[in-house]
Amino acid sequence: MALYSEKVMDHFRNPRNVGVIEDADGIGEVGNAKCGDIMKMYLKIKDDTIEDVKFETFGCGSAIASSSMATELIKGKPVADAMQLTNKAVAEALDGLPDYKMHCSVLAEEAIQSALEDYYKKHPEKAPAKE
Ligand code: FES
Numbered sequence: 628m629a630l631y632s633e634k635v636m637d638h639f640r641n642p643r644n645v646g647v648i649e650d651a652d653g654i655g656e657v658g659n660a661k662c663g664d665i666m667k668m669y670l671k672i673k674d675d676t677i678e679d680v681k682f683e684t685f686g687c688g689s690a691i692a693s694s695s696m697a698t699e700l701i702k703g704k705p706v707a708d709a710m711q712l713t714n715k716a717v718a719e720a721l722d723g724l725p726d727y728k729m730h731c732s733v734l735a736e737e738a739i740q741s742a743l744e745d746y747y748k749k750h751p752e753k754a755p756a757k758e
Pocket of ligand 1: 662663731
């Protein structure tokens with residue numbers, strides 16, 4: 628069996644939503660200390676919806692595919708849904724990642740979380756009530 632699914636290869640070769648949003652409402656940057664890969668997410672949020680999302684990833688193919696897929700999964704969705712996005716969902720949408728590459732999808736989850744935290748810091752009135 629091939630190491631990577633066709634979807635991983637597709638998103639790696641033709642990543643969706645690559646770039647920068649100049650007037651982003653939330654920006655998140657995370658890295659993995661072990662491999663040194665870095666992922667940056669930009670969110671444009673309007674009416675509690677992810678109106679636009681872009682990313683820059685300096686990392687391995689799985690990290691690029693994961694960020695690309697993650698942006699596809701949250702684009703146009705309510706912010707509440709983006710909050711719930713897990714790395715497992717990203718990996719599943721890619722038809723799986725090898726075990727030792729799962730941490731690449733974790734980076735995508737963390738980058739989105741971090742961008743949302745940044746958004747809530749700038750817009751505390753939008754932050755979900757703490758339980
Ligand atoms: Fe570290 Fe992929 S090898 S993010």
